[in-house]
Amino acid sequence: MVTNKFYKCKVCGEIIRIRYQVGYCEMPINVYCPKCNTHFSGVISPKEDLSILFSLNNVIECDEVESGGYTIELSPEFLTLKYQINKSKLFPGLTPFMRFRLKNNNDADDETIQRTIHLAIESNNYANQIETLFNLLDKNDIPLIRNYLNSINNEYISFFKSRSNLDNISTKLDFLLFIKQYTKSLINSSLLDSTHSRINTLFESLDKIRKRNDYNEYKRLLKFLDQGDYFSMMLNEIPKYIVNFIDNFKQFVPCYLEYKNASDIDYSEIGISSADAGKMCELYSNGFELLGRIIDPSIALDNLLNHMCFDNFGNGRTNFANELLKYTSKYNKVKHFSELDESVCCSFYRDSLNNRIRNPIAHNDWKINGLTQELTFTDRVKGAETKMYLTELVFKCIEVFNSVFLAWEVIYQLFKAKLVLVERVNLNYHFK
Numbered sequence: 001m002v003t004n005k006f007y008k009c010k011v012c013g014e015i016i017r018i019r020y021q022v023g024y025c026e027m028p029i030n031v032y033c034p035k036c037n038t039h040f041s042g043v044i045s046p047k048e049d050l051s052i053l054f055s056l057n058n059v060i061e062c063d064e065v066e067s068g069g070y071t072i073e074l075s076p077e078f079l080t081l082k083y084q085i086n087k088s089k090l091f092p093g094l095t096p097f098m099r100f101r102l103k104n105n106n107d108a109d110d111e112t113i114q115r116t117i118h119l120a121i122e123s124n125n126y127a128n129q130i131e132t133l134f135n136l137l138d139k140n141d142i143p144l145i146r147n148y149l150n151s152i153n154n155e156y157i158s159f160f161k162s163r164s165n166l167d168n169i170s171t172k173l174d175f176l177l178f179i180k181q182y183t184k185s186l187i188n189s190s191l192l193d194s195t196h197s198r199i200n201t202l203f204e205s206l207d208k209i210r211k212r213n214d215y216n217e218y219k220r221l222l223k224f225l226d227q228g229d230y231f232s233m234m235l236n237e238i239p240k241y242i243v244n245f246i247d248n249f250k251q252f253v254p255c256y257l258e259y260k261n262a263s264d265i266d267y268s269e270i271g272i273s274s275a276d277a278g279k280m281c282e283l284y285s286n287g288f289e290l291l292g293r294i295i296d297p298s299i300a301l302d303n304l305l306n307h308m309c310f311d312n313f314g315n316g317r318t319n320f321a322n323e324l325l326k327y328t329s330k331y332n333k334v335k336h337f338s339e340l341d342e343s344v345c346c347s348f349y350r351d352s353l354n355n356r357i358r359n360p361i362a363h364n365d366w367k368i369n370g371l372t373q374e375l376t377f378t379d380r381v382k383g384a385e386t387k388m389y390l391t392e393l394v395f396k397c398i399e400v401f402n403s404v405f406l407a408w409e410v411i412y413q414l415f416k417a418k419l420v421l422v423e424r425v426n427l428n429y430h431f432k
């Protein structure tokens with residue numbers, strides 16, 4: 001059911017006709033005034049009596065106008081038509097859902113929708129679980145972790161519990177493996193196909209290294225990583241960023257559902273009504289900074305794979321840390337090492353980063369045009385301006401998130417190897 005209502009911007013008085021459709025659960029709405037760029041944020045939610053809860057800040061409902069003003073579509077799940085000048089009372093054409101259906105109409109798409117919506121509905125709950133578990137893991141409070149895991153009840157945890165009785169697993173390592181795998185299964189719908197295939201390549205690369213039967217170099221790498229703070233970031237900073245992303249997962253739903261069509265979208269016409277531009281800038285920037293700090297283990301792994309030593313960049317052994325220090329800019333570091341070798345992960349990281357918007361976001365030097373949803377990023381140091389549609393930034397955020405997840409997986413796999421090879425810890429709990 002489509003609802004049409006008229007609203008007036010509380011700030012500039014512009015009349016806006018809003019056409020909206022309800023989704024599966026309470027979902028966020030974020031759009032901007034076409035005239036004065038004021039942020040309108042709110043929610044759409046189905047109610048038990050089948051009516052719709054719709055609330056939007058900074059606007060007041062008003063009487064219908066015959067002509068003039070603007071019209072906009074709102075949809076919590078699908079990409080939408082941006083503002084149009086409201087020439088007549090009739091708003092012709094298809095709804096966002098019908099447009100989506102015309103492009104995507106097979107069983108695989110239905111499954112993607114269901115899985116994505118499921119994660120959206122549970123996103124705050126899952127984010128909270130992940131936050132709690134990694135917090136307890138970092139504190140190494142095994143009895144509380146066990147109690148907490150026992151209190152959770154869903155199909156994912158049942159699967160893991162059926163593979164291994166919680167009472168039999170007892171060490172911090174066992175719980176790390178359990179919790180990491182559980183986390184991955186909870187948020188699986190936030191991972192792109194390309195991330196899954198990169199993770200498979202990572203497993204193949206680790207197998208190749210193991211088959212060499214030369215554990216000395218592998219151990220040297222693991223000892224080196226142990227001296228940095230990568231393993232502590234695995235338990236702390238990285239989960240915090242992942243929790244923040246998943247907590248805001250609802251805003252990403254339209255872009256996840258259209259990810260495979262991203263290159264065919266006419267961004268001048270099609271926009272998004274769920275994403276808050278400020279939140280997207282924050283998540284993009286946090287992911288960018290974090291990625292710059294956690295890619296070193298991936299670089300070391302590439303060296304080991306390609307040049308037999310983690311600190312051999314192609315011309316004999318060198319000082320790994322000094323080699324990395326040559327790149328003061330995180331972007332240049334990622335770019336340089338992704339081009340150096342056939343890499344497990346680095347080229348994937350590089351493609352998700354856009355250096356031209358990083359500094360402007362860090363200085364809060366960006367603005368949005370509410371009418372076109374075009375963002376302008378101003379780099380005052382370089383005297384450069386970069387423009388990007390909000391929808392494109394949302395896609396970029398998804399890619400940076402996936403890069404961080406992959407870098408997390410690299411560190412986690414190396415950490416496991418360290419415990420088994422270097423520290424000879426016995427594993428009670430086995431799961432890849």
Ligand SMILES: [Zn+2]
Nearest residue numbers: 009012033036
């Ligand atoms: Zn306004």
